[in-house]
Amino acid sequence: MKIKDTPGVLIFRCFNAIILSVFAIMCFYPLYHVIMASFSDGNSLIAHTGALIKPLDFTLSGYTRIFEYPILLRSYANTLIICAVTLSLNILLTSFAAYALTRKELKIRNIVMMLILFTMYFNGGMIPTYMLIRNLGLLNSLWAVILPGAITTYNMIVLRTSYATLPESLYEAARMEGAGHFQILFKIYIPLTKATLAVVVLYYLVASWNEWFKASLYLDDRDKYPLQLLLREILIENDTGEMSEGISDSDKQAVGETLKYSAIVISTLPILCVYPFLQKYFAKGVMVGAVKG
Numbered sequence: 001m002k003i004k005d006t007p008g009v010l011i012f013r014c015f016n017a018i019i020l021s022v023f024a025i026m027c028f029y030p031l032y033h034v035i036m037a038s039f040s041d042g043n044s045l046i047a048h049t050g051a052l053i054k055p056l057d058f059t060l061s062g063y064t065r066i067f068e069y070p071i072l073l074r075s076y077a078n079t080l081i082i083c084a085v086t087l088s089l090n091i092l093l094t095s096f097a098a099y100a101l102t103r104k105e106l107k108i109r110n111i112v113m114m115l116i117l118f119t120m121y122f123n124g125g126m127i128p129t130y131m132l133i134r135n136l137g138l139l140n141s142l143w144a145v146i147l148p149g150a151i152t153t154y155n156m157i158v159l160r161t162s163y164a165t166l167p168e169s170l171y172e173a174a175r176m177e178g179a180g181h182f183q184i185l186f187k188i189y190i191p192l193t194k195a196t197l198a199v200v201v202l203y204y205l206v207a208s209w210n211e212w213f214k215a216s217l218y219l220d221d222r223d224k225y226p227l228q229l230l231l232r233e234i235l236i237e238n239d240t241g242e243m244s245e246g247i248s249d250s251d252k253q254a255v256g257e258t259l260k261y262s263a264i265v266i267s268t269l270p271i272l273c274v275y276p277f278l279q280k281y282f283a284k285g286v287m288v289g290a291v292k293g
Helices: 007-038 042-047 061-067 070-100 109-121 126-135 143-149 153-164 168-176 181-192 194-209 213-218 227-235 249-291
Strands: none
Touching: 007 249, 042 249, 061 070, 061 249, 070 143, 070 153, 070 181, 070 194, 070 227, 109 153, 126 143, 126 213, 143 213, 153 194, 168 181, 181 194, 194 249, 213 227, 227 249
16 A cells, blocks of 8 residues: 655655756756857857857867867877777776785785775876986876876776675686686686676776876877867867958957857767766765775
């Protein structure tokens, strides 16, 4: 028999729905505003005030002008290369470290774990890190952006904790059957913790896709700029570079305004497309990795 909700429960649910709806609108509207602005005419956009509900004088000029110039395609390619290589290193090294630190055979694993945790709170600083990258000969190379972020302590801890929740009997049975550590890791541990691994992949992917600070420090060649660093030039420094060539000074502000919003959309769209496929693993993966420490 279904229990009838009391008036207090109904009021709470209505109030809860209203509050969550308001928060959802607050989170969604900035993205909606950017999308509508990217399809708007620059002059109309500058003159407009208040909320933007629909495109103003619909136009695709912002997207057309962006894709007419190779600088964006180069930066897109650089970002894809950085993400692909970095993510591969991230997952491989994080899985290796997490697996090793769950093994009782590693007698110094607690000491190693403490040393790794130390890096979460203290680091060498910006200048020593720059000197290290320079001495390694990585300046003005994509490797200067890839290698310093090859592993993140927090993600490694989450994955290690997830591995620790697996029964020890699985490991013992696999060893008795003659399986090596690589076989156990790739055929048992990783398949059984794919929810947590999906969350770690999402963390690493978003961080790698949004990376611009290391690129601004270590890269001098503009042809090697990732997408986010180019986007920073457009948004903060108001530098549309060769994308504004052939435009009169009076029209540059209007064109630049549309280019800004168009650049934001094309730089955000890939992550928005990836996230729904990993969202179902998000809550489960984080909770599994946080139950046992």
